[in-house]
Amino acid sequence: MKSLRLLVTAGLAGALALGGTAAHAATAPKADPITSTVAQLLAASPVDRLFLGRSHQGNLFEVSSGGMATSKGSCPTVRLLGARLETEHKLLDSKLLPVASRERVELPDRPDTPEQRTLRLLSARSGVHFDRVWIPAQIAFHEKELALINQALQSGTREVQDLARAALPTATKHLELAKTAQRECTG
Numbered sequence: 563m564k565s566l567r568l569l570v571t572a573g574l575a576g577a578l579a580l581g582g583t584a585a586h587a588a589t590a591p592k593a594d595p596i597t598s599t600v601a602q603l604l605a606a607s608p609v610d611r612l613f614l615g616r617s618h619q620g621n622l623f624e625v626s627s628g629g630m631a632t633s634k635g636s637c638p639t640v641r642l643l644g645a646r647l648e649t650e651h652k653l654l655d656s657k658l659l660p661v662a663s664r665e666r667v668e669l670p671d672r673p674d675t676p677e678q679r680t681l682r683l684l685s686a687r688s689g690v691h692f693d694r695v696w697i698p699a700q701i702a703f704h705e706k707e708l709a710l711i712n713q714a715l716q717s718g719t720r721e722v723q724d725l726a727r728a729a730l731p732t733a734t735k736h737l738e739l740a741k742t743a744q745r746e747c748t749g
Contacts, residue, residue, distance in 0.1 A: 606665035610722045613714040614662045615669060617729070620707055621658065623673035624651035626681055631696055636689040637747035640696060643739050647700070650736070654729055661725055677703070697744045704737035 606614070624647045631644025662669050672678060680699050687695055711733055714726035 606667045606722075607717075607719060609714060609717040610665055610719055611667050613710060613718055613722055613726065614658060614665065614667045616674070616710055617658055617707075617725075618655060618662065618669045619673045619677065620703065620710075621651040621655035623677040623681065623703065624648070625655070626673070627684060627696065627699070630681075630684050630692070634684070634688040634692040635696065636693050637743065639743045639746045640693050643700070643736075643743055644696075646739070647736060650732055654732060657728065658725060661721055665719075665721070693743075693747050697740060697748060700740035701737065701744065704733055704740055707733045708737065 628644040628646070628648030628651065631640050632648070633641075635641045635644060659669075673681065680695070683695055684692060684699070708730075711726045711730050714722050715730070718726060
């Protein structure tokens with residue numbers, strides 16, 4: 563009889579303990595599977611993050627270096643191209659920013675490290691010496707930009723592909739104009 567009483571007491575104690583745990587589990591916050599799924603669907607792909615981040619950094623670089631070219635360049639073609647790059651990359655960035663916001667991509671606040679070095683180098687030059695650094699930097703930048711655009715066109719989400727598709731003619735034209743400046747200004 564004592565064993566039966568001990569067994570019943572132990573069983574009641576266990577039931578109370580489990581009941582408390584079940585009650586606690588019922589009131590504890592649970593991860594909402596729908597919210598988790600939506601968050602995963604809204605998260606930008608690695609290609610989107612790369613394209614949006616690097617394109618933004620490139621736009622920052624182009625706005626800055628284009629502005630420098632308008633005042634520090636010697637060749638009229640460099641000064642005119644600089645003004646165009648500054649204006650058109652501001653426009654490209656104004657289209658990119660809302661997409662990055664919707665995709666929840668945090669954008670860098672400055673150009674990448676090699677572009678920052680180029681900006682420092684350009685800021686220390688003027689006239690013909692500026693042109694000799696600026697023009698090859700523009701050619702290299704726009705070749706890199708076109709490769710990034712093509713990658714986004716192949717693997718980005720629809721919204722990023724649309725953004726890349728819209729940027730493609732501008733980047734192609736900028737590269738063509740930079741090569742023209744190279745012929746006209748550096749012989």
